[in-house]
Amino acid sequence: MPLKALERAWKAFWFRALFAHVSFWRPERPLPEWGTGRRRILFMRPDGIGDAIVSTALLRAIGDISPDLQVDVLASPVNAPLVRQLPYVREVHVFDKRRKGGFARLALRLRRARYDAVIDPRIIAPSMTGLLLMLASGAPHRMGVGGRGADAGYTVRVPMRDGHIIDLLSGFAGPFGLDSARIDWRPHLPLTAETAEWASTLWEAAATGRPDRLLVNVSAGEPSRAWPEDRFVEVIRSVQSRHPRLVPLVIGAPDEWALTSAVADRTGSQAVSTPSMDHVAGLVAHADCVFTPDTSVAHVAAAFGKPTLAMYLKDTASRWGVYGARAINLESPTRSLADLPVSTVVPRLESLLDETSSAEAAS
DSSP: OOHHHHHHHHHHHHHHHHHHHHHHHSOOOOOOOTTSSOEEEEEEEOSOHHHHHHTHHHHHHHHTSOTTEEEEEEEOTTTHHHHHTOTTOOOEEEOOTTSTTHHHHHHHHHHHHTOSEEEEOOOSSOOHHHHHHHHHHTOSEEEEESSSSOGGGOSEEEOOOSSOHHHHHGGGSGGGTOOGGGSOOSOOOOOOHHHHHHHHHHHHHHHTTOOEEEEEEOOOSSGGGOOOHHHHHHHHHHHHHHOTTEEEEEEOOGGGHHHHHHHHHHHTOEEOOOOSHHHHHHHHHTOSEEEEESSHHHHHHHHTTOOEEEEEOTTOHHHHSOOSSSEEEEEOSSSOGGGSOHHHHHHHHHHHHHHHHHHHHHO
16 A cells, blocks of 8 residues: 555544544534524634635634634644734644644643634645544534534535635525625735824835836745746746836845746836735735735735635635735646746736726726
């Protein structure tokens, strides 16, 4: 048996053994009336920033059920700063798997919180650590996406289905008595007044009379989603020649400042340092159009309804594309973004810029 298949079989065995024990001692109970009495929910999001952003509409909808319903989040060190800014989240537990003894301390905190329900919205293969934390919380209701090999561990199972990740997450509305059709499922991000002013001032200074603002993000979270520097340069130069009133700003991850500044220098653009996601959100909020590989910036653009061209790996845009905004989600022909040619990107970005300029002129 191949090593991966053996690993999956071994994990499945322990899942079954664990949940058989849990089901024997903790039979399933009916769901409570979430709008009555004091309730406390834990939402598990120990992963990336983009994963947290696509969950914001669901978090807000649950938090709006009642002022007595407290929504907490189990976050990662990466997405915790963003989650702490969400006004509908009361408490954030950070799970750093690298810290010695972190699991035991976190499990104890979750148990003491006395949660009514724990939600695991992830769609990847279940992790034993995540499932053990759900059980450690002692919550009588454990909600998760079914069909991942851990169904027996959940008391409420949301069916796995095709389509956008946000549409899948909307399946958690039902167990809380929410009407999914009445919820605005676009991502939601707050923006501080200080950051909004910083971004507005920066754009105004860079524009120098040119009204069309293009925000270009050159960073991606994984090597397979990275697009070569020369291609960003070629695309920016091309759209600049056709749109002389265009002002591009170039951003990237803090650890890729060399790439960010190189693209900006070669195109006569301005590179902007973004030390936090709040800074990225400010620049997106004041942009007219966004161009980015598949990364959290695409979900930030969705939150502010910005016209966006985003580049994706083959067969991933339908699940992770820009949601609820005017967007072009381009896919590479392979599982590497390096195989997406400039000749495919330029005409689509120019078309999006044309539409954006025409819409702004009409308004």
